[in-house]
Amino acid sequence: EPEVTQTPSHQVTQMGQEVILRCVPISNHLYFYWYRQILGQKVEFLVSFYNNEISEKSEIFDDQFSVERPDGSNFTLKIRSTKLEDSAMYFCASSEAPKGGTDTQYFGPGTRLTVL
Amino acid sequence: SQQGEEDPQALSIQEGENATMNCSYKTSINNLQWYRQNSGRGLVHLILIRSNEREKHSGRLRVTLDTSKKSSSLLITASRAADTASYFCATDFNQAGTALIFGKGTTLSVSS
Numbered sequence: 004e005p006e007v008t009q010t011p012s013h014q015v016t017q018m019g020q021e022v023i024l025r026c027v028p029i030s031n032h033l034y035f036y037w038y039r040q041i042l043g044q045k046v047e048f049l050v051s052f053y054n055n056e057i058s059e060k061s062e063i064f065d066d067q068f069s070v071e072r073p074d075g076s077n078f079t080l081k082i083r084s085t086k087l088e089d090s091a092m093y094f095c096a097s098s099e100a101p102k103g104g105t106d107t108q109y110f111g112p113g114t115r116l117t118v119l
Numbered sequence: 120s121q122q123g124e125e126d127p128q129a130l131s132i133q134e135g136e137n138a139t140m141n142c143s144y145k146t147s148i149n150n151l152q153w154y155r156q157n158s159g160r161g162l163v164h165l166i167l168i169r170s171n172e173r174e175k176h177s178g179r180l181r182v183t184l185d186t187s188k189k190s191s192s193l194l195i196t197a198s199r200a201a202d203t204a205s206y207f208c209a210t211d212f213n214q215a216g217t218a219l220i221f222g223k224g225t226t227l228s229v230s231s
Contacts, residue, residue: 110162
């Protein structure tokens with residue numbers, strides 16, 4: 004069964020460094036998402052991406068974040084200058100073209116980002 | 120933005136018992152979904168119910184939706200130890216989009 008994959012599974016970085024989290028969505032999906040979950044808290048939406056552009060974003064997704072689909076398979080989240088509070092599990096998700104509003108999203112296993 | 124909030128926050132039951140979790144949200148939605156998360160893992164989609172549906176079944180899962188009360192419930196029948204996980208409801212981040220907003224979740228513990 005097709006699945007969303009994410010690399011790396013765990014990333015440790017120093018505060019102020021840039022990190023890139025990578026995702027390979029399910030191949031025939033058209034919508035891509037990034038969510039994050041701070042330890043012990045709920046899953047929070049960051050950004051959605053469709054047709055090579057951002058379609059929605061939350062207040063969390065500020066100028067330090069960016070997303071890109073550099074080729075036909077990868078979807079990346081870049082955090083330009085990491086802060087301690089960016090430490091979280093980052094989940095990528097993808098979905099087919101929804102038929103009206105939200106639809107089933109398929110989540111990857113996550114990347115645990117630890118900022119020291 | 121919308122927000123689903125689950126109730127109870129934690130639930131402990133014995134194998135074979137039924138587990139009921141509730142979710143409330145604030146404004147109109149297109150769809151409501153339930154996801155499961157095993158400890159430290161990704162989210163797994165369980166079921167989607169559309170705003171014009173009142174009840175939906177999938178195996179041992181039964182979901183109801185009451186749009187007049189802005190609430191939904193997830194019933195897991197004949198629970199198993201493998202059902203131990205956190206369960207989240209998710210609604211539209213905004214009604215015109217496709218992103219999800221999640222509640223805080225119910226942590227279900229099923230003991231054998």
